Amino acid sequence: MVKLAPKPAGEGSTSLGNTGRPYLQQIQKTYDHNCASSYTEKIETLDDQFSYAPNRQHYWSEPEQSILYGTPFYEQTTTDQKLALNHLYWSFFYTSTAAAEVQTAMFNQVTAGVFNALGGYSTIHQELELETEQEKSHIHAFSKINQATTTSILGPKVFAGLLQRRSSVPPPQPRLNQAIQKALRVATKTMFKAHRTVYSPYLKDLESRSSVIPAPSSGFYRGKSTVSQSLMRFFILSWGSSPFLASQYYNVRYMANLLLKNREHRIFRYCRKLQQQQSFVPAPTAVSYYHLLDESFHTTISQLIGSEFYREFPKPTAYEKWVANLSIYLVQYNALQGLSAGMPGLYLKDDQFFMEFLYNLLQQPLFGCSAEDALHWLEQSFCHEHEGLHVSALWHRRLLNEHRRFFDKFDYLWPVNREMQVMASGGNIGQVLIQNRKNLQRFQHAVT
Numbered sequence: 001m002v003k004l005a006p007k008p009a010g011e012g013s014t015s016l017g018n019t020g021r022p023y024l025q026q027i028q029k030t031y032d033h034n035c036a037s038s039y040t041e042k043i044e045t046l047d048d049q050f051s052y053a054p055n056r057q058h059y060w061s062e063p064e065q066s067i068l069y070g071t072p073f074y075e076q077t078t079t080d081q082k083l084a085l086n087h088l089y090w091s092f093f094y095t096s097t098a099a100a101e102v103q104t105a106m107f108n109q110v111t112a113g114v115f116n117a118l119g120g121y122s123t124i125h126q127e128l129e130l131e132t133e134q135e136k137s138h139i140h141a142f143s144k145i146n147q148a149t150t151t152s153i154l155g156p157k158v159f160a161g162l163l164q165r166r167s168s169v170p171p172p173q174p175r176l177n178q179a180i181q182k183a184l185r186v187a188t189k190t191m192f193k194a195h196r197t198v199y200s201p202y203l204k205d206l207e208s209r210s211s212v213i214p215a216p217s218s219g220f221y222r223g224k225s226t227v228s229q230s231l232m233r234f235f236i237l238s239w240g241s242s243p244f245l246a247s248q249y250y251n252v253r254y255m256a257n258l259l260l261k262n263r264e265h266r267i268f269r270y271c272r273k274l275q276q277q278q279s280f281v282p283a284p285t286a287v288s289y290y291h292l293l294d295e296s297f298h299t300t301i302s303q304l305i306g307s308e309f310y311r312e313f314p315k316p317t318a319y320e321k322w323v324a325n326l327s328i329y330l331v332q333y334n335a336l337q338g339l340s341a342g343m344p345g346l347y348l349k350d351d352q353f354f355m356e357f358l359y360n361l362l363q364q365p366l367f368g369c370s371a372e373d374a375l376h377w378l379e380q381s382f383c384h385e386h387e388g389l390h391v392s393a394l395w396h397r398r399l400l401n402e403h404r405r406f407f408d409k410f411d412y413l414w415p416v417n418r419e420m421q422v423m424a425s426g427g428n429i430g431q432v433l434i435q436n437r438k439n440l441q442r443f444q445h446a447v448t
């Protein structure tokens, strides 16, 4: 990434310092520090030099961050299998992180366009442009390491095949999507008309290039159906048309930042431990380490824009409050409302898709299970208490508390969002086991 030096005030940049509003000074300071850092460049070097072989015999994080950690299956695996489960865990999470960062890169540009169009906030625009470039380097590194790792462990394209969702949802209909987008556009324009509308030039450009704007469908907001994609477009149109909603997008981004940190900070600490012991640091561990440092700038910016900067704009209308609440509610629902018994740190319900993923993984030559054995281990992992579930519940509780501390100060949030009620409802191990028994029964029925 070619990084430009920060522009001093008076050279095309409006400095946010000395405005008497501390959050603007903090944004300026974060931008200056981000420009001066070289974490992205370190990730790029690790990306360039990566090969799986030198990292094969090392854990990339503590064993807790392994697929099926703490289950009876995990306990009886060999050392090589344990290492593979640790490496595949890294790949699983960074596959979803890369997808989330594709979404982030787009939403950053849509909302940066709004701030830029308002005038006077060019530092914020430059910071968001810099972040977008950083995300592109991150995505490239994750994708390259994931591909080399999963190919070495399982063979070419096997992992991608395991992650393929065999969905009963019909694929999106292009003509229907066009009609829905037109209706959404009329609706959002009407709702913002009476208020101060600021139209993101980036969004305008997207709309002029195609009758349906892109809606990246995997990542923090999930779902490939027509309804899910239309909802995604609704948010993009809303975030790109209102200063309040553009800044509120950063609350949703902050949720993604916290989730990432919840996993990545453990790898960061593991890396520190290796450095202190002067032990070998595997390249993916180092990538996580520098990524956390790079993302700490993004997290600070999310926090400042989402919880302070929005005060620059007129008070939100009832409609804007509704859209802001809906986006937070949906993130709770889509990304945080469960505990996985097979993957500590994954806060989704163990649905049929995830059961199928593990069922097929266990039948790969590396693990050598028959279909019958694989079902036996799924039953042991999903339907009984084990150490992995307790680890996951503990991490989930910490993440819940961090969210509650952040959202507590927003008076316009619905209680379900301020108290993170959807997320909280997913953290009970007893309930998880009841639900898993039902899901496993359906899954067994489907595969036998």
Ligand SMILES: [Fe+2]
Pocket: 101, 134, 135, 138, 291, 295
């Ligand atoms: Fe990133």
Ligand SMILES: [Fe+2]
Pocket: 104, 131, 135, 295, 298
């Ligand atoms: Fe980021």
